[in-house]
Amino acid sequence: MPTTLFEQASGVAENLPDWKRLIWGSRPEFHAVGMPQADTAFAGELARTVIDQSSAHRIRVAARNHIARRTKAHTSTTGGSHFVLIFQISGDSHLRYGEQRTQLTPGDMTLIHSDTPTNGCSPKKSKR
Structure with missing residues (x-):
């Protein structure tokens, strides 16, 4: 019986x-995170629950030009194959998933697979 x-x-x-x-x-690391400018403000909050092979994460990030990347190296070393549901609550994000590109705005959601490299970022806000 599985534990x-x-x-x-x-x-x-x-x-x-x-x-x-x-x-x-x-x-x-499941993916690489970074910011092109070291002096950019960042704040994040995480709540994660894992039960067997299922997990739920609530991630809130307040940052400009925040980048999260899942490379081919990450897909081959982190083990396991998972589906990831992304639900954009506020702000906007740009996501490149394989050859597809999309912009997520509040209320958007997308489903991706952990075996495919991704590149996501919150764009730098322009000054007006």
């Missing part, structure tokens, strides 16, 4: 290095 895994994690981060420690802990 049921139950895990919860939550926390907040006020900078990118703390965010990386929060979302990965001691695990190998």
Whole structure:
């Protein structure tokens, strides 16, 4: 009989290095996160629940020009094949999934597969 895994994690981060420690802990990184400009403000909040092979994450990020990338190297080393549902609550994001590109605005959702490299970012806001 399989063992049921139950895990919860939550926390907040006020900078990118703390965010990386929060979302990965001691695990190998699932994707690379970064920001092209080191002096850009960042804040993030995470709530994660894992039950067996299913997980739910609520991620809130307040940043401009935030980038999350899942490369071919990540898809081959993190093990397991999963579907990921992305629901955009506020702001906007640009997502490149394989050869497809889309912009997500509040209320949009998309389903992606963890075996396909992705490149997502929150665009830099223009000054008016």
